[in-house]
Amino acid sequence: MTAKPMKKMIKYNRAESRTAYLCLLPSIIGLVCITYLPMLASFTLSLFSWNGLGAMKFIGADNYIRLFTKDTKFYASLLSTLQYAGMAVIGSMIYSLIIAMLLNRKVPARGFFRALFYLPYVLPAMAVYLGWKWLFDFNHGFFNYAIKSLGGSSVKFLDASGMVTPSLTLIAVWLSGNLIVIFLAGLQNVPRIYHEAAEIDGANAFQRFCHVTLPCMTPIIFYNLLMSLVSNLQVITPALSLTKGGPGTGSYYMCYMLYNQAFKSHKYGYGSAIAVILFILIAIFTGILFATSKGWIFYEGDDKG
Amino acid sequence: MTTSALPKKHMRISSKRKKERLVSILCTAALVLLGLMVMFPIYWIFRSSLMSNGELYAYPPSFLPPEWRFSNYAETLKVFDYMQFLGNTMTILVPSVIGAVITATMGGYAFARLRFRGKKFLFTLCVGSMLLPSMVTLIPLFLVWAKLNLVNTYWPLILPHFCGGGAFNIFLIRQFVKTVPRELDEAATIDGCGHFKILVFIILPAIKSAMIVVGLLKFIELWNDLLQQVTYITRRDRYTLALGLNIFKGSFNDDWSSIMCATCLSFIPGIVFYLIGQRYFVEGIVMTGMKN
Numbered sequence: 286m287t288a289k290p291m292k293k294m295i296k297y298n299r300a301e302s303r304t305a306y307l308c309l310l311p312s313i314i315g316l317v318c319i320t321y322l323p324m325l326a327s328f329t330l331s332l333f334s335w336n337g338l339g340a341m342k343f344i345g346a347d348n349y350i351r352l353f354t355k356d357t358k359f360y361a362s363l364l365s366t367l368q369y370a371g372m373a374v375i376g377s378m379i380y381s382l383i384i385a386m387l388l389n390r391k392v393p394a395r396g397f398f399r400a401l402f403y404l405p406y407v408l409p410a411m412a413v414y415l416g417w418k419w420l421f422d423f424n425h426g427f428f429n430y431a432i433k434s435l436g437g438s439s440v441k442f443l444d445a446s447g448m449v450t451p452s453l454t455l456i457a458v459w460l461s462g463n464l465i466v467i468f469l470a471g472l473q474n475v476p477r478i479y480h481e482a483a484e485i486d487g488a489n490a491f492q493r494f495c496h497v498t499l500p501c502m503t504p505i506i507f508y509n510l511l512m513s514l515v516s517n518l519q520v521i522t523p524a525l526s527l528t529k530g531g532p533g534t535g536s537y538y539m540c541y542m543l544y545n546q547a548f549k550s551h552k553y554g555y556g557s558a559i560a561v562i563l564f565i566l567i568a569i570f571t572g573i574l575f576a577t578s579k580g581w582i583f584y585e586g587d588d589k590g
Numbered sequence: 591m592t593t594s595a596l597p598k599k600h601m602r603i604s605s606k607r608k609k610e611r612l613v614s615i616l617c618t619a620a621l622v623l624l625g626l627m628v629m630f631p632i633y634w635i636f637r638s639s640l641m642s643n644g645e646l647y648a649y650p651p652s653f654l655p656p657e658w659r660f661s662n663y664a665e666t667l668k669v670f671d672y673m674q675f676l677g678n679t680m681t682i683l684v685p686s687v688i689g690a691v692i693t694a695t696m697g698g699y700a701f702a703r704l705r706f707r708g709k710k711f712l713f714t715l716c717v718g719s720m721l722l723p724s725m726v727t728l729i730p731l732f733l734v735w736a737k738l739n740l741v742n743t744y745w746p747l748i749l750p751h752f753c754g755g756g757a758f759n760i761f762l763i764r765q766f767v768k769t770v771p772r773e774l775d776e777a778a779t780i781d782g783c784g785h786f787k788i789l790v791f792i793i794l795p796a797i798k799s800a801m802i803v804v805g806l807l808k809f810i811e812l813w814n815d816l817l818q819q820v821t822y823i824t825r826r827d828r829y830t831l832a833l834g835l836n837i838f839k840g841s842f843n844d845d846w847s848s849i850m851c852a853t854c855l856s857f858i859p860g861i862v863f864y865l866i867g868q869r870y871f872v873e874g875i876v877m878t879g880m881k882n
Contacts, residue, residue, distance in 0.1 A: 297705055297706055297707055298705070300784065300785065301704050301705060301706065301785055302704075302705075302706040302707065304700070304704060304784070304785040304786050305700040305704035305705075305706040305709075305785075306700075306706065307696075307786075308696035308697060308699055308700040308704070308789070309696070309697050309700045309701075309712065311693035311696065311697070311752060311753050311754050312693060312694075312696075312697035312712075312716065312753065312754030312760060313712070313754075314753050314754075315693075315750065315753025315754040316712075316715050316716060316719060316753075316754070318753070319727060319731060319750050319753055320719045320722060320727060321715070321719075322730075323726070323727035323730035323731050323734075324722065324726050324727055324730075326730035327726050327727065327729060327730055330729065330730060337733070337736070384621075384624065387617050387620055387621050387624075388621070390613075390614060390617045391614055392614065392617055392618045392621055393618060396869070398621050398625055400864075400865075400868050401625050401628065401629065402624075402625070402628055403864075403868070404628075404629075404632070404861070404864070405628065405631075405632075406810065407810050407813070407860045407861065407863070407864040408632075408857050408860050408861070409813050409814060409831060409832055409835075409856050409857070409860055410814045410815070410816055410832070411816050411831070411832035411833075411835045411836060411856070412831075412832075412835060412852075412853045412856040412857055415835060415839055415849060415852075415853050416631060416632075416634075416635040416850070416853050417631065419634075419635065419638060419846055419849070419850060420631055420634060420635075422846075424647075425646060425647050425649075425651070425846075427634050427651065430649075430650060430651055434650070459628065459631070490613075511721070512720075515721060515723065518723070519723050519724070519725050521725070521817055522814075522816050522817065525816055525817060525820060526816055526832075526836060540725050540817075543725060543728070543729075544728075544817070544821075547728075547729050547732075548732075548821060553729055553733065556729050557729050557730075560723075560725060560726045560728070560729060561726070563723055563725060563726065564722075564723055564726045567721075567723050571721055
C-alpha cells in the first residue's frame with residue numbers, strides 16, 4: 286500500500302504531523318481508553334459471571350438468557366425506559382421549538398427571556414429534583430394545592446407507579462433549555478430571503494412556517510432529536526436522587542437497573558449485559574433515525590464547512 | 591381615481607402593520623406567561639426556604655412567606671456542611687474544566703488546521719463517540735479505577751476530562767478555528783512561527799469565546815452530574831454538593847424548610863457562573879452551525 290500509490294498520496298509535512306499528533310494525543314488516549322476500549326470490555330464482561338472479587342466465570346449468553354426469560358423486572362425496566370424517553374423527547378422537542386420560535390421574533394428583552402428559559406438547565410440536578418419533590422408533595426405540594434383548588438382530587442405524582450414517569454418527564458421538559466438554544470441558533474440561520482420570497486408569493490405566516498422554517502430547520506431538528514434520544518434513553522439521575530427505581534418498577538429505568546446490579550449487588554457481568562442491551566437499543570433507534578433522515582431532511586445547497 | 595387609490599394603499603400598509611404589532615404583542619404575552627411558569631418552581635422553592643415548617647404545612651399555602659426568615663439559612667448552614675461540600679465540588683470542577691478546555695482546544699485545532707495521516711479516521715471516531723452511550727463504559731472504567739485503588743479519590747472524576755474534553759467540545763472548537771482566516775497562519779509561518787506557536791499566538795486569542803463556551807458547557811455537565819460522583823465517592827468527608835444534598839434529604843426527612851434552604855444554597859454557584867458567561871452561549875452554538 287505504501288509502495289504503489291506513493292506519488293498520488295498527499296505528502297504530509299513532518300513537523301505538521303508531529304504537532305497534530307501531539308495536539309491530539311489527549312483526545313486519542315481518551316477515545317481509546319475511556320470510550321472504545323471500555324465499550325469492548327463491557328461486551329466481554331457481559332459473557333462472564335463476576336462479583337468483583339473471586340474468579341471470573343465464563344457463562345456465555347447466560348446473562349442475556351436470564352434477563353430475557355427469568356428477570357421479570359427487566360421487561361418492566363425496558364418499558365419504563367422507553368416510556369420516559371418517548372415522553373421526554375417529544376415533550377421537550379415541542380416545548381423548546383415553541384419557545385425558540387417565540388424568542389426568534391422581535392420581542393422586548395430577548396436576552397433576558399433567553400437567559401430565563403435556559404436557567405433551569407444550569408441548576409444542579411440533585412437540587413432540581415429535590416425542589417420538584419417538594420412541589421409534587423402529596424399533602425403540601427403546590428401542584429396538589431392547585432389541583433384541589435380547581436376541584437380535583439390529589440394526585441400521587443411520585444408515589445404511584447403509573448404517575449412517576451410522566452411526572453419526571455415534566456421535569457425533563459422543564460430542564461430542556463439547551464435544546465432551546467440550539468433551535469434558536471438554527472432559526473437564526475434560516476436565510477431571510479426565503480421568508481421574503483414566500484411573503485411576496487402571498488404565503489401567510491402558517492404556510493411560511495410549514496414550507497420555509499420547518500424544512501430549513503430539519504437538520505437541527507434531526508440533531509436535537511438524536512441527541513435527546515440518546516441522552517434520555519440513558520436516564521438515571523431522577524431514579525438515583527428521588528425515586529430509587531420505585532414505586533414498584535415505575536422508574537426502574539435500565540441505567541438504574543444497571544447501576545443497581547453492578548454497584549449494589551456486585552453483579553458486574555449481569556450489569557454489563559444490561560449495558561450491552563442498552564447500547565443495542567440506542568443503536569437501533571439511531572439507525573432508524575439515520576435511515577429515515579434522507580426522506581425528511583432538507584439540506585441547503587452549500588457545502589462549505 | 592388616483593385620490594381613491596392612495597388611501598387604500600395606505601390602509602393596507604397600516605392594517606398590515608397593525609397585524610404585525612398584534613402578533614408581536616401576543617408573542618410577548620406568551621413569552622411572559624411561559625416565563626412565569628418556568629420560573630415558578632424556582633420561586634416556590636425559594637419562598638419555601640424562607641418559611642418555617644409550620645407555615646409550610648398550613649393550608650391553603652401562602653404565596654408569599656408571611657415572614658422572611660433569612661435566619662433559616664444560618665440554621666441550615668449549621669447542619670449542612672455547605673462550604674466543605676462546595677470546596678470538594680470545586681476541587682473536582684476547576685481542574686476538570688481547565689483540562690477539558692486545554693485538550694479540546696488542542697484537538698479542535700489539529701482537526702481544523704493541520705494535515706496528517708489518519709485525520710479522517712480519527713475525526714470519524716471522535717464524532718462517532720458522541721452517539722455512544724456513556725453508560726456502557728461505566729462498569730469497566732469503575733473496575734479499572736478500583737483496581738488502581740483510586741476509588742474514593744477525585745482522580746476518576748478529574749482525569750477523564752484531560753482526555754479531549756468530550757467529542758462535542760472538540761467539534762465546537764474545530765468549527766471556531768475554521769472561521770479564523772488562514773492568511774493569519776500563513777503570515778505567521780512566513781515570520782517563522784511553527785504550528786504550535788500559531789496555535790498559541792494566532793488561534794487562541796481569536797477563539798477565546800469558544801473556549802469560554804467549552805468551559806461553561808463542561809462546568810454545567812459536571813455541575814449536573816450525580817452518577818459519576820455516587821459511583822466513585824462514598825466517604826463522607828469527600829462528598830460533593832450533590833452527594834451532600836442527597837444525604838441531607840435522607841436525614842432531614844420532613845424538614846422541608848431546611849431542605850429547601852440547602853437546595854437554594856446549591857443553586858447559587860451555578861447561577862453566578864451562568865450569569866457571567868451566558869452571553870457567549872448562543873454565539874458559540876450558532877457558530878457550530880450543526881453543519882458539516
